[in-house]
Amino acid sequence: MNKITSLADLKKIKDQVQSKIKLRENSDVADTLVQIRVGMATCGIASGAKETMNFLIEETEHLAIDAVVTQTGCMGYCYAEPTIEVTLPGKEPMVFGHVDKVKAREIIDRYIIKGELVDGIIPASYKTIDEK
Amino acid sequence: MPRIKLSETAIQTIREVCASFDNQEGELINVLHKCQEKLGYLPAEVQELIAQELNMSIAKVYGVVTFYSFFTMIPKGEFPISICMGTACYVRGAEQVLNEFKRQLKVEVGQTSPDGKFSLSCLRCVGACGLAPVVMVGEKVYGRVSPQQVKQILAEHQEGCMREAKSA
């Protein structure tokens, strides 16, 4: 990694990262790219988030789904761990709770592949700093 | 107090840990953490060596060890059982679960079963309140534990070692 030596540099990095994300969204694969985040805080991991994440990686690979599976922190829905957030191309992010392997299977088969919603969606009930 | 003799490797390990913190007295807690991580517990002999290496009094080392509940002078069992005693777990019945463990294992909190297999301790909140009550066996977390499950949790580990014993 190169050192960031000025505020301008920092902004440049920010733009780069953001445009990378945009590029990904606007590229040829934009139609198919699925982003999946897995809540991997202590309570998530304790409830099996690691297994869920591994399963999602393996299965999307196995089914040749163009997906990026990343970890993230606590989403706050401790009662519904493990939780994952799935963003289908061009759609709003959707959070699912209680995602064990069975649920993950269902989410892949029905939501990711067919676009059908599945039970267990957790509606986002908060505002972000940009909404406020 | 029965004395134990530290192995040469253990002595070496402790010395290295102390040296890695420049043998600074102020690093005592870091040193104790590292030593416990490597040796499992902090018996008197380990504390004496640490005191010597950091050039401080044994009483002070002992004073610190006995102040912090994370440090233990008793070797943990092969399967250390920790019961979360956070409020969320408490109101969801952690005490009953703890009592059941005590009853099954016939040990008190802070003790290890005579066969060295299980040790019992209580934790402050582990932050998995959504799963309350929570029990940890080693690294494994059990959520929403009821007293009835205790027997099964213990059996899981007992069987585990029996299998290992057989295969060995």
Place this chain on the structure above:
Amino acid sequence: MAEYNTQILICGGTGCKSAESDEIGNVFKDLLNEYGLDDDVQVVVTGCFGFCEKGPIVKMMPDKTFYVHVTPADAEEIIKEHVVKGRQVDRLLYKDPKTKKSVSDSQHMDFYKKQIRIALRNCGFIDPENIDEYIARDGYMALGKCLGEMTPEQVIDEIKKSGLRGRGGGGFPTGLKWEITAKVKGDQKYVVCNADEGDPGAFMDRSILEGDPHSVIESMAINGYCTGATKGLVYIRAEYPLAVARLKTAIKQAREYGLLGTDILGSGFDFDIEIRYGAGAFVCGEETALIHSMEGLRGEPTFKPPFPSESGYLGKPTNVNNVETYANIPVIINKGAEWFASIGTEKSKGTKVFALAGKINNVGLIEVPMGTTLREVIYDIGGGIKGGKKFKAVQTGGPSGGMLTNDFLDTPIDYDNLISAGSMMGSGGMIVMDEDDCMVAIAKFYLEFTLEESCGKCSPCRIGNKRLFEILERITEGKGEEGDIHKLRILSEVIKDTSLCGLGQTSPNPVLSSLSHFMDEYEAHIKDGRCPAGQCKALLKYEVVEEKCTGCTLCFRNCPVGAITGERRSVHYIDQSLCIKCGVCFEKCKFDAIVMV
């Protein structure tokens, strides 16, 4: 790609479920089938929408129409009007209480979103182990802005104007604290992050460090810039291995980018961070004790003044703030003090993260603007009480706080209101209790915690809390005496008045607050030998009601200690000498043949 044109989302949150949302779903499915729409319209059950008071809730997709108070009888109209004709059913729409106008879709009714995520803004969004994701969301911009465009005084001024108060419990104005440390002269100063989260039932600091460690690092650097400190120390619980690992990774990445180290962003400002580990002592959350612990000593508090800002770590000026406090700083700098101050109440600005737990449906981490009521938190966000039981109290402030009853459900939450209600903000644990929780036992639970965590240095805390605990213990065992309540009161007041540090000064709060709200429970224990909540085992026993027992053997099979005997199809008996009063038989019996007496 999608096969369905329309999706009907039905809230499956417990609040709505108890109000027949299952039934609604079934009616929809049947009707769709009837109308031959089941290939076009999908019915989906979701988690809680967090608007439980208006439940059951049905949301239509893709147009996001939000129907409230839906009953099974409304299903047909929704299908006929909304699905078939594309017209909204106005009478089921939410009416804005101010304008009395209907609000058509959830996008335009964001006021139903009770939470605002400031401290948790990145938790659950970014990969905490990837600094680029943090930067993409304005990460380190606040630090850049401070170093490049603001003087330390201006930054402090901005923090002061924001009205941010310490989120660790005390609520001391953060800007003022920074200013004091900045003004003290010293060749070396320190910035400390208190991550020794220890309230049983609070885990927001852990979540922030696990989900957004860079926000803490960035803020500590800003703090260093303001106060003149070049070294930062994070004092973190050793029981949080994941948080430690993520923090370490984040520090490493920040160093690699030069965001920690020398000459940060070309400004000439040097700052770096080290990690120190707690070792399981709750009292180390108190800042003087924390500092002693970082020095390798027993974590015993010392009398203030001198405050750490004058004489802290190694005797040097030291600014101590907690994780959540730090997590707010970058947003204040980026969005401005005014923006931040526009959220919250007059004296408590911004938001507060709470760990909502206990007998509540949606256990979780929430962040609400100061001034939100307990009712909104418990019923709208928390989804109400588990199992449809009756709400009894909510405990805030952990072992330093108190119980808040029904009477306080509509009190706006802020530092001052909670204190005048006999509790306190604390670090943000919020434990909900229902009718099954005995308040004497809860007070005893907290006292036991304090007892174990008291450092033992001062006599009122060391001995006084032991005596308090002993009195509570005998009350819960049915051995309470006349005069015990008076003793609890007097002793509590003296412990509060004379203890050395905050731990002792607040330790009797659970006792005092339960005494003031639940005197009847204390009296029932002492005078009638009865635990109204049925929780104090010494005061209850389980018995079989012979007339109701069918001899199904379910209790017999589930009893963990073999205390129940009886043949199949004949009345069973409980051997009281063996019974451990676990209550399993009581729960398992399908015929109400086991009673608690």
Place this chain on the structure above:
Amino acid sequence: MEMINLTIDNKPVVVKKGTTVLEAATSIGIHIPTLCYMKLDDLNIENKPGGCRICVVEVKGRRNLAPACCTDAAEGMEISTHTIRAINARRTVMELILSDHPSDCLICAKSGNCDLQDMAHRLGIREIHYKGAQSMYREDTSPAIIREINKCILCRRCEMMCNEVQTVGVLSAINRGFDAVVAPAFEMNLDHSVCTYCGQCVAVCPTGALTEVNNTAAVVRALYDPTKTVVVQTAPAVRAALGEEFGMEAGTLVTGKLVAALRRLGFDYVFDTDFAADLTIMEEGAELLNRLGRHLQGDPDVKLPILTSCCPAWVKFFEHQFPDLKEIPSTARSPQQMFGAIAKSYFAEKLGKKREDLVVVSIMPCLAKKYECGRDEFAVDGNPDVDYAITTRELASLIKISNIKFTSLPNEDFDSPLGESTGAGVIFGTTGGVIEAAVRTAYELYTGKDLPRIDFHELRGMEGIRKATIDFNGLPLNIGIAHGLGNARQLLEEIRAGKSSFHAIEIMSCPGGCIGGGGQPYHHGDADVIKKRQMAIYKEDSNKTIRKSHENPYIKKLYEEFLGKPLGHKAHELLHTQYFDRS
């Protein structure tokens, strides 16, 4: 100097910035009770944990009561020390402390001398409303100190003395919460630890948690054993403090009454450790001159500085902590042991008795002396040179038990010959005294001239470490003095690092020297008591006609008749010792 105005109980008071509320109150005659707090002014010793909470007062505008001992006076403060709230809080806290303390006051070693008992009385506690479990710890008995930790109230004074003042580091607060207590590591017995038995923990303990091992019963048994001749020696510091036990003003010299009392107790011979102190100077002075002479001749094997070795706690300290330096201290035994060795040889011969028929008892201001007389090297065939060492306090108790009205006793003289001493012998009782006595003799022996002046004021005082250079006829002799083992440690570390320029150093374990010993009447936190004892010691010195050890005619006679010359064969056998590595 910035001045602060405040009012205490409506009385205005002006104090310097940095003054505590407690000190401000004291300055206008308001006596706020304290328990854990202790300040020994001139000795730089302060214990201020703010733990007991007895001294709480009401400060207008503050939410909680404030501990007067650690609250600084601030401008405009309004303090009330005896509102109902403050009194109730204080009494309740006291009740709490008592609820975790055994109530066997009547038979406690500390009864009548106990700060906790006094405070309970002062606060008028008549009932303990909050009874409950008490901490239970086992009792630990060592050669000198008994720990009865059930009586510990966690004032932390002993811990502070052991760690900060003495840097011995045996005691620490251990455990947490209700179980917290002050104890050695692993709750081991003191005799397994590096404890020096200096007894400073005992000297400051406000309760009966730390007391001395009581040997009075054994002494009484010996006194009533017709087959034994019982010889007693009394250390110099005893005569400057014993009167306090009988209500006399601190600093009252009671030498004559002390002798009279000992005689009435039935001791067959009442002798003076001062005599042995003179003897110590002969040996130690000779050793100093010997090493100095060899050093000046360029002998590379000679080790300087020479360190005094009269103090047994100090000896044990360096055996544990600085065993690498054990060749440096003088090999001269302490006066107590020199006395014992001479009494059981020279004097026994004179009486025509076997050493076994003699019982030597010493009256000491010290607890470590109990340990010292039990060291193996100070016995012949299992018969110790000194049989029993009892403290000033124990002697007072014996006198009381024996129906002797101390204050009415006539002044009597010591017996001869081992009761004859010089002013040099008596100043052994204070810090700086041993080295001053040594200088008086060494100067005259080295230069062959009479001292122009006998009083070396440059060697006196209460500072923890003192340095002076004495002109030995052109040879500048660098003298160091340390009292308190922490101060000694500083000088020893300089020596270890090769940075010491001293020729001789006097070290005493107890702050103030033996007058501040662990066996003296309790000072109850008043440093003036120790200073007054010091003045008494110097007064006794100046009252003496002979003030240099080598001029003591009975010492001369002892060498002529029995020992030969200083450092000679017999002297070496009886008066010198060796040290052991105890690390």
